[in-house]
Amino acid sequence: MLGNSGAGKTTYLSLMYAEMNQGVAGFQVRARSGEQHQQLMQDAKGIRTGVYPAATHRRASFDLALSYNGTEVLPFSWRDHRGGAASGRTSEAGDVAELHRDLLDSNAIIMFADGAELVSSPPAAKAFGRLSGHVLRALHARGQVPTPVVIVVTKCDLINLSDQKVLELVRAPLRELVTAIRASQHIHGTAQLVSCGPSPANVITPALWSLRWGVLGMEARLAVTVQRSIAAAQAAAKRDTFISRLRAIWRGKQTWGQLAVQHRLDAQQAHSDLQAVIPPVQSLDKLLADVTSF
Amino acid sequence: MTVPDLTLTMLGATSSGKTTFLLGMYDILSTGLHGYFTFTEDPDQAVDLRDAWDLLMDEGELPPPNETDQSKYYRFVFSHGFNPLVTIDWMDYRGGALDDRTTSAGDVAELRDRLNRSDSIYLVLDGGNLAKWLDDPAKLPFVQRKLQLRAMSDQVLRAMHHRQAQQLPFPSVVVIITKADLLRGPDRGVGEALAQVVDKLRDLLPVVWAHGITALVCPVKVGNFGESSTGIVDVSTIDPVGLHRPMIFSLMHYLTLGVGGREVEVDRTRASLTEIQQELAALNRGFSAVIHGHKAGQLKGQAATYEDIIATQQQDQQADQALIGRLSEELRDHPIIRNGELEPKS
Numbered sequence: 001m002l003g004n005s006g007a008g009k010t011t012y013l014s015l016m017y018a019e020m021n022q023g024v025a026g027f028q029v030r031a032r033s034g035e036q037h038q039q040l041m042q043d044a045k046g047i048r049t050g051v052y053p054a055a056t057h058r059r060a061s062f063d064l065a066l067s068y069n070g071t072e073v074l075p076f077s078w079r080d081h082r083g084g085a086a087s088g089r090t091s092e093a094g095d096v097a098e099l100h101r102d103l104l105d106s107n108a109i110i111m112f113a114d115g116a117e118l119v120s121s122p123p124a125a126k127a128f129g130r131l132s133g134h135v136l137r138a139l140h141a142r143g144q145v146p147t148p149v150v151i152v153v154t155k156c157d158l159i160n161l162s163d164q165k166v167l168e169l170v171r172a173p174l175r176e177l178v179t180a181i182r183a184s185q186h187i188h189g190t191a192q193l194v195s196c197g198p199s200p201a202n203v204i205t206p207a208l209w210s211l212r213w214g215v216l217g218m219e220a221r222l223a224v225t226v227q228r229s230i231a232a233a234q235a236a237a238k239r240d241t242f243i244s245r246l247r248a249i250w251r252g253k254q255t256w257g258q259l260a261v262q263h264r265l266d267a268q269q270a271h272s273d274l275q276a277v278i279p280p281v282q283s284l285d286k287l288l289a290d291v292t293s294f
Numbered sequence: 295m296t297v298p299d300l301t302l303t304m305l306g307a308t309s310s311g312k313t314t315f316l317l318g319m320y321d322i323l324s325t326g327l328h329g330y331f332t333f334t335e336d337p338d339q340a341v342d343l344r345d346a347w348d349l350l351m352d353e354g355e356l357p358p359p360n361e362t363d364q365s366k367y368y369r370f371v372f373s374h375g376f377n378p379l380v381t382i383d384w385m386d387y388r389g390g391a392l393d394d395r396t397t398s399a400g401d402v403a404e405l406r407d408r409l410n411r412s413d414s415i416y417l418v419l420d421g422g423n424l425a426k427w428l429d430d431p432a433k434l435p436f437v438q439r440k441l442q443l444r445a446m447s448d449q450v451l452r453a454m455h456h457r458q459a460q461q462l463p464f465p466s467v468v469v470i471i472t473k474a475d476l477l478r479g480p481d482r483g484v485g486e487a488l489a490q491v492v493d494k495l496r497d498l499l500p501v502v503w504a505h506g507i508t509a510l511v512c513p514v515k516v517g518n519f520g521e522s523s524t525g526i527v528d529v530s531t532i533d534p535v536g537l538h539r540p541m542i543f544s545l546m547h548y549l550t551l552g553v554g555g556r557e558v559e560v561d562r563t564r565a566s567l568t569e570i571q572q573e574l575a576a577l578n579r580g581f582s583a584v585i586h587g588h589k590a591g592q593l594k595g596q597a598a599t600y601e602d603i604i605a606t607q608q609q610d611q612q613a614d615q616a617l618i619g620r621l622s623e624e625l626r627d628h629p630i631i632r633n634g635e636l637e638p639k640s
Contacts, residue, residue, distance in 0.1 A: 089338045100337055123351075129325030133333040133340055140333075140371055140378055176326025180375030183329070187376055 002103065002134060003112025004127050005083030008154035010043070010053050011196045012112070013062070013080055016203045018044030024204055025287055027280070028070075032063040048198050056082050059095045059102075066211050068280035074214050079106070086131060103138035107217070108210035110150045111135065115193065116158040118170050125173035132177045139187065148188045148213040149181055150206045157195035182294040188213065190293045209291055212284040219281055222274040229267035236260035297371075297378045300548055301411050303385045305392060305449065306418030307442040311472030311516070313357040313366075315418065316386055317347040318516045319537040323372075327538050328624065335369040335381070350516075354529045372541055379617070380545050392445040409453035414466045414544035417446050417499065421513065422476040422521060424491055429479060434497075443498050450501045458506075466547035467502055467509040468540040469495065474513030476521070488513055492629045492636065503634045510543040511629045512536060539625060546621040549614050556611045560604060567600040 001009045017040040020029035031037040040062070043053040059081050066074040081099045088096040103109065111131055117124035139147060151174055160166050174191060181189035190209050195201040240256035248255040254262075306312045320343045323332035334340045349355045370382040385408055409415065419441050427437040438444060454464050471477070477487035492511050495502050502509045517532035574593045577586045630637045 087341065087344075089341050091338055096337075126321075126325065130340075130344060132326060132331065133324045134337065136331055136373065136376065137333045137335070137337065137371070139376055140373070173325075176329070176331070179329060180326065180331065183374075184376040 001078070001080055001110045001112060002086060002099070002131055003083060004086055004114070004124075004131070005055065006117075007083060007112035007114045008196050009083070009112050010056050010080055011047055012152065012154060012194065012203060012206075013078065014040050014043035014053060015047055015196050015200045016207045017041070017062075017064075019200070019204055020207065024208070026069045026283060027208065027287075028067050029064050029207070030067065032065065036062050047196065047200075050198055056080050058082055059085070059098050066215070068283065071276060073277065073280050074211060074218060076107075076211065076214060086134065087127070100134070100138065103134060104141055106138075106147075107214055108148045108150070109135060109138075110152055110206055110210060113151065113153050113173070114155055115153040115170055116155040118153070118173055119159050119166055125169075128173050129176070132180075135177075136180075144186045146186045146188070146213075146217075148190075148210050150210055151177070151189065151191040152206045153191065153193045154196055156193040157197050157199065157201065161193065178294060188293060190291055192291075205288070205291055208284065209288055209293075212281075212288060215277060215281055215284060219274065219277045222270050222277060225270040226267050226274060229263045229270060233260045233263035233267060236263055297381055298548060298552070299381045299383065300413045300544060301383045301408075302414045302416065302544060303387065303408050303412040304416040304418060305387055305446055306416075306470075307392065307420070307440065308359050310418045310420045310441065312386055312418045313346075314350070314516050315470060315472055315514060315537060316384075317343055317350065317357060318514075318534045319541065320344075320370075321347045322534055323538050323541070329374050330538065330542070331373045331375070332370050332541070333373075335371060339368055350527075351529060351532060354527045356519075356525060356527060372545060374617075374620075380548065382541070382544075392442045392449070405449065406452060409449055409465075410456045412453065412465045413548055414468065415450055415453070416468045416470055416540055417450070417502075418470045418472055419443075421471045421473040421515075424471065425476050425479060425487065428477070428482070428487055428490055438498065441498075447499050447501045451504075454501070454504065454506070463551050464506045464508075466544055467507055468543055469499065469502060469509060469511045470540055471511065471513045472515070473519070474515045474535070475518050477513070484513065488629070492631070495631075502631055505633050507631070507633070508547055509631045510540070510625065511631070512539050512543070514539070539628065542621050542624045543628075543630075546618055546625070549618050549621075553611055553614050553618065556607055556614070560607045560611065563600055563604050563607065567597060567604065570597045570600065 001013070003009045017029060017031070020027065021037075021041070022028075031040065046053065059079060062078040062080070064076055064078055065072050066076065079102050081102070082095055085093065085095045085099040090097040090100065111128075113128040114124060118128065135149065139145075153170055153174075159170070161170070170193075178189065178191060181187045190206075192202060192206045192209075194203050194206065196203060236256045237260040240260060245255045245257065304312055304316070320332060320334075320340075323330060324340065324344075325331075334343070346357050350357070365388045366386040368382075368384040368386070370384055371378050372380050372382055387405065423437050423440050427433050450465075450467065457464055471488070471491065474484060474488075477484050477491070479487060482490070488511070491498075495511070501507065502511075514534075514536040516534050516537070517527060519527040519531060570593050574590060574597065577590045577593070
């Protein structure tokens with residue numbers, strides 16, 4: 001998560017976790033640590049009564065897992081940074097360097113903009129625009145790695161989005177980045193309006209949309225593993241001759257026949273894992289069918 | 295395609311507005327303009343530039359002159375969206391660097407070496423001082439001295455000679471007229487004033503009109519600050535104009551040189567292909583085809599390789615030309631001097 005101070009990152013995380021932990025269309029998010037589960041649930045409960053969590057003072061990392069119909073599908077780590085880290089110097093605070101490192105390593109980037117501030121304060125619009133520099137720098141260094149980028153506009157319950165002027169004030173600071181993502185072949189984006197107050201709205205979509213890319217990536221990797229393992233098994237089987245077996249026994253190594261069996265087992269395991277991933281992918285596709293992506 | 299690396303050097307007299315121009319340019323391009331973005335490779339440099347700009351935006355505080363400071367070095371990436379176009383090695387020389395009285399021999403040698411390596415040189419002129427000269431032509435010596443035009447011209451000429459001796463292309467030159475709002479006079483608008491300045495650059499900065507040089511004259515402003523261009527300004531008058539264009543021009547010129555080079559490469563590859571095709575045609579005549587079948591096969595393979603190379607070279611050339619076209623849109627109606635001729639406005 002990347003956002004300026006007060007954009008609502010920690011509040012969003014708590015509410016998203018609480019809703020996803022209850023289960024949504026068969027999907028559930030769970031924290032590995034009981035302590036983190038308690039903290040997120042407690043914060044979410046407080047938000048619903050109007051008590052917001054304190055600002056994050058240092059980077060927090062939450063080890064979570066997405067499951068579908070009770071089976072774990074995707075373990076993931078969710079990083080919550082101090083808002084000031086986005087505008088600080090690496091030489092002044094360790095967590096600033098950590099933020100830049102996380103941006104380099106992340107499989108998804110979720111950017112936060114305070115909707116109420118975008119409407120009322122031009123400097124806030126500028127401050128959001130500057131986050132683009134961090135994203136561009138990180139993605140430039142990564143090369144052509146496919147990366148989902150979600151722009152989350154928070155506090156939408158505090159602004160009148162049916163007013164075209166207000167809507168334009170929200171859209172304008174996002175426009176250059178959205179256009180850049182749209183033109184890119186390897187960056188995928190969506191912009192989501194959310195409310196993270198006592199009556200939360202749309203908090204599920206940004207997380208599920210990002211996780212969908214993680215699950216899709218896993219599906220693609222498993223499909224490649226199946227293909228490669230089958231090819232390796234066939235190649236090993238072809239080399240499995242009487243002489244090669246004797247040579248392997250003499251050298252104390254596995255025979256080509258044994259290797260072929262191992263590769264076949266690997267292919268079976270990957271195929272079984274792949275079969276398990278297909279239903280959640282289909283379900284996520286259906287669930288997010290109406291979400292506009294660019 | 296690999297991202298080209300461009301060396302850029304900015305020169306200008308003390309208080310000409312170099313640093314303010316740089317801050318404004320970075321602020322505009324870091325959040326994106328017309329699809330173009332710039333970011334520093336070092337995130338801390340972005341914070342330095344942002345903080346200095348915010349001081350101007352919030353408190354009206356202009357950056358202090360660099361004369362007491364050190365020359366500043368930056369590494370930028372200039373991109374169109376997420377597509378990096380060029381990395382820029384940028385040196386902002388302190389104002390005093392052009393003044394022999396305040397510069398050590400080591401600094402002079404460093405500046406010369408830097409200019410010799412520069413693909414693009416920015417010469418920053420204070421529009422307020424130019425306006426004084428437009429108001430009263432007798433002030434020419436004063437303005438020349440104040441803007442350090444002779445020193446700038448000498449430095450660029452020296453770099454040109456060096457590059458010519460090394461058979462390197464000349465750098466592009468951007469004459470950045472800062473505080474362009476001050477060019478306006480009682481009987482002239484900014485446009486008329488600019489036309490006069492461009493014409494009179496023949497006397498002021500003759501190097502700009504030299505054969506082999508391509509130069510953009512680019513008026514820019516950060517705000518309507520009036521004469522009080524140092525210290526504190528009224529933040530409500532901040533109104534940046536044209537700050538992204540010098541970088542656009544540098545890239546466009548750099549790519550144009552590359553396209554010229556690629557044309558030569560394509561012609562050379564075509565010539566080799568034609569030779570092979572002729573040799574192949576000779577081998578395929580009569581009995582020769584039966585005897586030299588093996589050699590003919592080899593030549594066919596070579597011809598196919600050359601055809602692939604030509605296709606790739608042409609693709610790269612087309613991509614560059616498309617980009618040059620897009621970039622030139624941003625410079626529409628700006629005076630460009632090429633080989634001593636003012637290009638007709640598009």
